[in-house]
Amino acid sequence: MMKIQGWEDARVIPGDSLYSYLHESSYLVRAAAALALGRIGRPEAVPHLAETLRDDRRPEVREQAAFALGLIPTSDSAVALLAGAEKELSLMAGSGRRGSPEVLGQILLALGRVDQPGTATEVMRGLLHPHPLVREQALESLALLADSSSVDAIVRASHDPVESVAWRAAYALGKFQDQRAVQREIELLGHSSALVRAFAAKGLGQIGPPLALDAENALVSRLHESEWAVRVNAARTLGQLGAKEAAPQLLTMLGDEVFHARAAALGALQALAPISDPSALLAACQDTCTVVRLAAYAALAANLPEDAATKLREGLQDSSGVVRGECYELLGEHPDADARATLNAAFTQHTDMEIRPHALEGLASLGGENSLSTLKSALKDDDWTVATTAATDLGKLGDESAIDPLLECYQLWDQRHELGVCEAALTSLGQLKAAKATAILKQVLSESNDRRLRVAARNSLAQILPEKEAAGLPKVEDIVMDVRPIQRSPEQPPHVGESDARELILHTSRGEIVIDLCFDVSPQSCESFARLADSGFFDGLDFHRVVPNFVIQGGDPLGTGWGDAGYLLRSEWSSLRFERGTVGIATNGKDTGSCQLFITHSPQPHLDARYTIIGKVAQGMDVVDAIQVEDTFTAEAVWKAPR
Secondary structure, eight states: OHHHHHHHHHTOOOTTHHHHGGGOSOHHHHHHHHHHHHHHTOGGGHHHHHHHHHHOSOHHHHHHHHHHHHTSOSHHHHHHHHHHHHHHHHHHHSSSSOOOHHHHHHHHHHHHHHTOTTOHHHHHHGGGOSSHHHHHHHHHHHHHHOOGGGHHHHHHHTTOSSHHHHHHHHHHHTTOOOHHHHHHHHHHTTOSOHHHHHHHHHHHHHHOTTGGGGGHHHHHTTTTSSOHHHHHHHHHHHHHTTOGGGHHHHHHGGGOSSHHHHHHHHHHHHHTOSOSOTHHHHHHTTOSOHHHHHHHHHHHHHHOTTTHHHHHHHHTTOSOHHHHHHHHHHHHHSOOTTHHHHHHHHHHHOOOTTTHHHHHHHHHHHOHHHHHHHHHHHTTOSSHHHHHHHHHHHHHHTOGGGHHHHHHHHHHHHHTTOHHHHHHHHHHHHHTTOGGGHHHHHHHHHHOSOHHHHHHHHHHHHHHSOHHHHTTSOOHHHHHTOOOOOOOOTTSOOOOSSOOEEEEEEEETTEEEEEEEOTTTSHHHHHHHHHHHHHTTTTTEEEEEEETTTEEEEOOTTSSSOOOSSSOBOOOOOSOOOOTTEEEEOOSSTTOBOSOEEEESSOOGGGTTTSOEEEEEEEOHHHHHHOOTTOEEEEEEEESSOO
């Protein structure tokens, strides 16, 4: 097992060695080999996984083979999965070796992830299966495929008496610009299950105007119901729909006892600006909750554009650095006569990470030669987050004088191995159509071991090269599947077969959160987080991100969402699902996780197989719901045996 996991961690398939483990006598070894091949993600593994899905006698192994095929999105994977579905159904119908609903469900879900034309019909068959797990995963697959031919079938599935099936139907219907979907989502707003109602409200926002405008009255009726998750989703969707007549009802939500609902209402009022009476927003800027004040200043700036700067200057004195940073950024969008001087002073005189990048964003919004000069200089800033902000904004400003500084920026930060700055610089060179960058972009595309840089270089070349030459560039999906070996950082904890870490306890300023770790499913990630906890790495860090009815996120040593532990973890994707209270690792793409974790407020199926799951909250979901931005915590690891 250690060999298998070592190859998985290095993203290599040494000859036929890993494939041979698919034929070992131990089904646990075979399952581990199948999962490793999926996590590595090379297309050449598909025939071997197809054989395993077809022939292995253990459902546990077939399930992992199906999951793995879903991580390798090729037409050959789709063919293998379709054949696997037929085989599994025949096993269920026959005698002797029995088929498995878990395997069939995983096959159907993998078909959605592979996303090849013509597979929706096969997936829809799963909606008629007697096992609810199969129906659930068929619906999640249909949501991924978004094939309009499946709308009627999903509408029928939304009448399912099993709650976990019904809410997934509501989730899936949100993927379709279809009046049938709108009408059924409106009906589901009255469902007996709060989870179904919440997903119906969210789905209407995803469908969006003009179709979903018919839902305005039904959504307004949900703004004051008992479940805060429904109130949050209804408010957010009213903003997305541009439902201006709902503004008075949204204003009454500013007195809601749950801060998530107040923040969501303010977000909607920002989207609906201008509203007739924005005076109530002033009081929200004094709310005791940081999340609410963040939303309040943004809503106030949108609704009082002529007087926004005056109010934003009050926000520059807020007790929260996060709020102050947001107000600096907004001041650039809603300036007064002294805005440039204020932003320049904040950028040059502050050392606070929560301020400088936001002040620089504000200067970029102001534009002009002064801002352009500051942004160019910032490309060489000692703080890589500032340099990344500058590189990103220079592409948006569209001034060709930034081309040479961006090329120098790439060379500088490539030597320092700061890939975030390099990616931003490469992207901006494409936006500026910098023909002189063609050589370096081609070099990155062919030689870089980082897929993010290769994708950025490819996309920039597509904007720069003549159309005929650009047509010959590799597709993004081909770059993603061009898996190259990864060197394990010496800073990372030693490789383990199975982590001995059993729990992670977060002692927060609002109470204790106990997390049961998935030590056997994501051993390297669990080991890393537990060892960081033992080292005191997390002590005093905060939750820098709180999105109502979505996630709380923390563990960043910079406190901004930009930081890491000095090394990156390989993604350990699994068939586990993001339910309420699931703990995942924040990333910027495959194999870029480190020390930041997030905990979900509610089920989030779109995160499945895209983020590593390290655990599930066993105690303290009330604390998770209460966490606000800048709440601090320490972390304690509980091991199998005392250390």
